[in-house]
Amino acid sequence: MVARTVVLLRHGRTAYNAALRLQGQIDIPLDEVGRWQAEEGASALIASHRAAKVVSSDLTRAADTAGAYARLLDVPVEPDVRLRERSFGDWEGLTGEEIAAGWPEQHAQWRRGADPDGVGAEAKAVVAERMVTAVREHAEALDGDACLVVVSHGAAISLAVTGLLGLDASTWRGVAGVHNVHWSHLHRSAPGAVPDWRLVAHNVGAGYPLDRWQAGPHADLEPEPKSA
Template identity: 35%
Template sequence: MEEVTRLIAVRHGETAWNVDTRIQGQLDIGLNDTGFWQARRVGQALAHEDVGAIYASDLSRAWQTAQEIARPHGLAVQPEPGLRERAFGHFEGMSFAEIESTLPEQARRWRERDPEFQPEGGESLLVFRERVTRIASKLAARHPGQLVALVAHGGVMDVLYRAATRQELQAPRTWQLGNAAINRMLWTPEGFSLVGWSDTAHLAADDDVLDETTT
């Protein structure tokens, strides 16, 4: 009988650019004060889970969040560049409003989730999905029967949710991708399945947790 790998997927805590609705992509933006608070809270929430390994995007906002999750377990976070956010190329550093006003046709294709649309210097959704599902499967396969934490970004969470629920890239998003929310999945060689999504009980003291999904 196959041993299932249990996965906890966590989006990084808040950054100043989340607040400004500015595209971070693969730019290395760290957490703001709220983000550090969220990271500590998610670390506390997971302190008594039997986490066997923690992998994180090597971008600061995810790495800083993962350190707080790792602290109670005495584990070293393992960097995984494959868990980075989607590369947005020349969109990076721009706000949503700036993209809409200066690049309306590209903004439309992005907004409509055109799977083949690739911002100049960036990744298409098709390429991004292949990267995320491949690396997440590779990491999960290393730890059959264990609980593994993956700390990454909103776009990565979106890809994992779609993989676990068998939804197409262009399906409208009806699920939350909040900062520092706890998301649970299972993995077998047949793929991902969903256990629970967007648990934010540990953030109840914060009424302003953003759900900025693309940065």
């Protein structure tokens, strides 16, 4: 049997997200906004998807986001290193401007969707293969009515969706990224159908306007009055 529903959930915000730094596999924790997003997103996700199994990248930002959801179900989180973010080699921790200044040709390649040469970045096809293999393996361990929630990272999720739809992750760029604590929902196709998974929804979240979501839990608070 194979789970009928797979949800791919991105982790909450980190300080690197807020500063527009490329994280890759650096183990950055959630910031205050990210912890709030994880809790709010968990409440929204459980209203439509109650997972029989929750698996997560072993990186802290993903594992803690997974924990916020799994606690509502009273189920464990199973770590899986294959669900990590794409490794970006020498570029990890840098901003786009820093990358463009230091590696202009490779940056242009990356912006076109190609794998950048000579910086130690993991190839997109490799990321898609490990992600798809992991998702399929975990899904196959569940019965046909079950839901699997997979907590991972932005680039890894886009590549996983591409791979699960039977597309070439090394060249096809038709899947946009998901925001922090937003998710993609895939449904198992009928036996023998190609591809064997269909994308039902993408970049779904808790329903906040994006600017409010990015601002965090204190966005609506009035400023303290100034003393005379």
